[in-house]
Amino acid sequence: MTPxxxxxxxxxxxxxxxxxxxxxxxxxxxxxRIHLVSLEETSVVMPSATYxxxxxxxxxxxxxxxxxxxxxxxxxxxxxxxxxxxxxxTTGQIGDKGLPEEAxxxxxxxxxxxxxxxxxxxxxxxxxxxxxxxAPRLMVFNRPFRLVALVTPLxxxxxxSVGQLVQELEPSLKDSSHACIGHPVNFEGxxxxxxxxxITLLKEAYGYAxxxxxxxxxxxxxxxxxYLHLHPTASQKTILAVDFGGGTLDLCLLxxxxxxxxxxxxxxxxxxxxxxxxxxFKEILFPLLGKGERWRRAGSDREIETLFPFEDYEELLLxxxxxxxxxxxxxxxxxxxxxxxxxxxxxxxxxxxxxxxNNYSYLVFQALKELKAxxxxxxxxxxxxxxxxxxxxxxREQFEEIIKPVLSRLQGAIMAILRRTNVxxxxxxxVIRTGGSSLIPAVKRLLDESFPHKVIExxxxxxxxxxxxxxxxxxxxxxxxxxxxxxxxx
Numbered sequence: 304m305t306p307x308x309x310x311x312x313x314x315x316x317x318x319x320x321x322x323x324x325x326x327x328x329x330x331x332x333x334x335x336r337i338h339l340v341s342l343e344e345t346s347v348v349m350p351s352a353t354y355x356x357x358x359x360x361x362x363x364x365x366x367x368x369x370x371x372x373x374x375x376x377x378x379x380x381x382x383x384x385x386x387x388x389x390x391x392x393t394t395g396q397i398g399d400k401g402l403p404e405e406a407x408x409x410x411x412x413x414x415x416x417x418x419x420x421x422x423x424x425x426x427x428x429x430x431x432x433x434x435x436x437x438a439p440r441l442m443v444f445n446r447p448f449r450l451v452a453l454v455t456p457l458x459x460x461x462x463x464s465v466g467q468l469v470q471e472l473e474p475s476l477k478d479s480s481h482a483c484i485g486h487p488v489n490f491e492g493x494x495x496x497x498x499x500x501x502i503t504l505l506k507e508a509y510g511y512a513x514x515x516x517x518x519x520x521x522x523x524x525x526x527x528x529x530y531l532h533l534h535p536t537a538s539q540k541t542i543l544a545v546d547f548g549g550g551t552l553d554l555c556l557l558x559x560x561x562x563x564x565x566x567x568x569x570x571x572x573x574x575x576x577x578x579x580x581x582x583x584f585k586e587i588l589f590p591l592l593g594k595g596e597r598w599r600r601a602g603s604d605r606e607i608e609t610l611f612p613f614e615d616y617e618e619l620l621l622x623x624x625x626x627x628x629x630x631x632x633x634x635x636x637x638x639x640x641x642x643x644x645x646x647x648x649x650x651x652x653x654x655x656x657x658x659x660x661n662n663y664s665y666l667v668f669q670a671l672k673e674l675k676a677x678x679x680x681x682x683x684x685x686x687x688x689x690x691x692x693x694x695x696x697x698x699r700e701q702f703e704e705i706i707k708p709v710l711s712r713l714q715g716a717i718m719a720i721l722r723r724t725n726v727x728x729x730x731x732x733x734v735i736r737t738g739g740s741s742l743i744p745a746v747k748r749l750l751d752e753s754f755p756h757k758v759i760e761x762x763x764x765x766x767x768x769x770x771x772x773x774x775x776x777x778x779x780x781x782x783x784x785x786x787x788x789x790x791x792x793x
Contacts, residue, residue, distance in 0.1 A: 318469075320461055325350070327457060328764060329768050331468055337532070337772060340468050341468075343364055349364040351430065351457060354370050355424050356422060359444070372665065421444075424444075430490075433500070451511070454504075459513065483519070483525075485520060486498075491551065520771055522553050524774075527735055539733035541732050541733075542731070542733045543720075543754070545717070547736075547737075549575045549577055553571040554570045554720045584667070589613070592651055592654055593652045593655050597609065598641045620658075654691040674697060678744075683696050732757060733759065
């Protein structure tokens with residue numbers, strides 16, 4: 304198959320796709336109006352979620368989450384060691400045929416464990432892994448899945464929805480095989496070359512999904528572009544766009560001229576809503592699950608008392624997709640022993656035990672997300688998780704104390720881009736605030752204090768997709784072809 308001559312391609316409609324860490328959106332631009340694509344039945348925003356069941360059937364978006372919750376909530380996890388194969392021992396004697404005599408056959412077990420009752424796997428936040436070369440495949444029911452294979456179903460669904468809208472807008476125009484792809488300034492990770500790796504994998508997934516002709520555009524620049532489109536007569540000259548989403552914080556500083564704009568600098572770090580959720584889990588829930596408590600157990604000649612080794616549980620608790628791995632005897636046995644002490648702290652360890660055995664990790668994180676959203680509108684909010692007997696009120700003041708490290712990193716990122724561009728805060732004439740995490744009152748306040756009377760909120764969940772559609776229509780990104788002959792393997 305010969306790739307098309309891209310110099311002859313001039314789309315009548317611009318298509319933009321914002322595949323995000325937490326949510327995804329898409330838009331179509333016809334040269335005048337921006338049309339947001341309905342990705343869910345009642346929403347233009349779709350959760351970036353993929354669910355794969357035992358038969359390797361796939362669901363995406365909100366349906367994926369619903370299926371996962373329905374099949375796992377309250378389910379007792381049944382872990383068994385993974386069987387790698389068989390091993391045969393010998394008697395040490397040589398038999399009649401000159402071969403060692405076999406004594407017995409034994410199964411050889413691996414270090415990983417299989418959850419026998421698991422009906423399906425849910426994947427969210429895959430975008431955070433794309434720049435990680437050390438984790439190119441994830442095991443799903445004993446089959447290795449490349450990250451591309453987990454992203455592609457989401458993009459297929461988006462491509463189909465885009466195609467329907469394109470036909471509604473231009474019945475004679477059937478081509479929706481092109482798109483402008485958004486990407487963060489820096490993907491998560493510390494490995495050299497992570498951005499190129501992540502973009503290569505994204506382009507491959509988009510190609511498999513039917514977006515054969517692609518252009519790339521930074522997400523914070525796209526957010527600024529959609530604002531400039533909606534406000535063509537705005538007089539501001541120096542603009543800072545702050546895109547604070549689920550996985551990354553991206554900033555763009557640009558100069559506006561009568562004939563257009565020029566990007567002065569961009570900056571991005573791995574900081575987003577997912578990191579805030581983990582902080583909430585650590586600071587609010589860990590103490591209620593036994594962190595900091597002591598335990599006693601019998602030694603060889605005396606009773607031993609130490610702090611309970613809660614740190615052994617932390618990493619798996621904070622990553623709900625793999626927290627079922629806590630269903631191993633080395634984790635559950637100490638909990639059962641500690642619960643038997645029947646003191647006040649044993650209630651906390653019972654909560655942790657129930658969370659682990661009934662696979663409540665996703666439910667807990669959803670409760671924390673709802674708490675975070677509620678605190679954006681109210682001075683206090685209730686965290687009610689009856690499954691593990693937690694019911695408490697969290698004030699906005701407490702929340703803001705917990706996220707101080709996040710706010711500090713946000714402030715540092717702003718200072719970094721201004722310093723690199725040799726621009727002072729007072730020289731910035733407009734700040735565009737977008738992304739789901741930008742709705743947090745403490746984030747709003749930090750920006751308002753840093754840039755008084757200059758900050759505006761701009762379409763937190765759809766600004767990037769709209770800007771990407773405009774960018775493709777205007778030919779702002781270099782276009783490439785992603786067909787079968789252009790695929791790279793990782």
